[in-house]
Amino acid sequence: MSILELENVTLELGGKRVLDNLSMDFWENHIHALCGPNGAGKSTLASTVMGLAGYTDFEGDIRFEGESLKGLPVAERARRGITLAWQEPARFEGLRVDRFVGAGARDRSRARLASALDSVGLDPDAYLDRAVDRTLSGGERKRIELASILAMEPKVVLMDEPDSGIDVEALEQIFRALQELKDRGATVVMITHSPVVLKHAEHAFLMCCGRLIEKGSAEKIDRYFEDKCITCPHVNEPEEGEPA
């Protein structure tokens, strides 16, 4: 059953069509991957679903639990259960981790916030009272952002490049946290061009040049990507007739 549906979504930015007639169904309680080369439109799609500034004037429709998201502000989409984890999480000078993780949490008790940090492999005693600022590495901020999402208990998580700036050990922790989100009933959409990330998905979409090229199992998309995309001379210029 779909929780998030895109129907003929088209978006132009600066006169360029960056999402081109996209129709997709994201199934409830699944881990999806949204794959494609740089510039394919993956992050743009996430920003459009989240309703970020500059990504709201699109054609077509995006429905969440059967209701259109058109015109809804970011916070309202989040309150309904959608959230986004950025490829490069923001720094918040002076803002303590407990305040950040607790910002959208359903349960703001210290025990719950500590549990969220624990789930991403960070020691709550060492992190809860620190600031989400430049003293943290990109990998630490990424895990703290994911902890804030765990505490929020969303229904759909759009996770942009889970492996960006992350070491191997921390990446495994992130995958465990994403699995925990799924175990709690959430739908996860990982945006990636990495085969390592792709193999953790149950279902995948392949995008190029703002279009949907292929969809199916992670294995199928991985093979397609290896066979056709890596050697493709038309980087982000798919030949006519290719879209799935």
Place this chain on the structure above:
Amino acid sequence: MSGDDIVQKLLESIGITPGHPLPVNTARLQVHGNRVVGAHLVPGLLVDVDERPDGIAADITVKEGVQIERPVHICFGLLPERGAQHIEMHIDIQEGAQASVLAHCTFPNAVEIEHRMDASITVGAGASYSYFERHVHGSSGGVHVVPKAQVTLHEGARFKTEFELIKGRVGAIDIDYETECRAHSVLEMIARIGGRGDDAITIRETGRLVGAHARAVLNSHIALRDTSHAEVYNTLIASAPHARGHVDCKEVVQGQALAKAVPIVEVNDPTAHVTHEAAIGSVDAKQLETLMSRGLGEDDAVDLIIEGLLS
């Protein structure tokens, strides 16, 4: 109102509830208007107070080599809506001594109050002094705060001052601190102020690094909303070998607020080094969208970001 009642009201206004007296080894001084309403000293700390028509004059000395273990609690305040309080302080932290002060300045009902402080501070050789000043104002502004200080740091001395006004309306604030830093001394000045309505904030902080290896950091974090405005003049002058300094000013502006930052750095010795960083702007869009994507409305998200900036 008795002195005890006034003390209780002052303490309540800064969030200290009755029934939690300070430990006996904690020194305190409580001044309402021009009247000392509470005091307790510890060995090595000398306080000589002269009550004047519009305030007090106080000589505060920490004797040579004395280490005062717990922060000295000072509370200056005025409970009425109108009035003036002029504090003249001469602080002498003698050689090798160590002390810290936690000062609250509270004007919870202010409509038209002037709080003026003129301080001279001397931190002796190898001594350490930190002064944390938190202001508690009411919601209508109405306070004119004018703290001025001349500070001298002798060789190897350390001085840290923090000024915080993040709850209640500022009214008008005009900070003017000037510090002379002799050899191997360390200066740190921090101001965290949140302005609303038509609050007016002016900060003038000057550090003169006149001794070799002297170090200084001037740090101002200001958040402005509505039609409030702020001008921050941070000056660091390094004229001694291997002096080091950094000026950091961050101002967040919302609504029709106006912010101005003027970092002035001057170096007259080829081995000295001073840097500055100033950032003024609205709340960072990515920070805002991150918090909104957790379900916070825009106003709540801005509040949280500013809470961090001013923390």
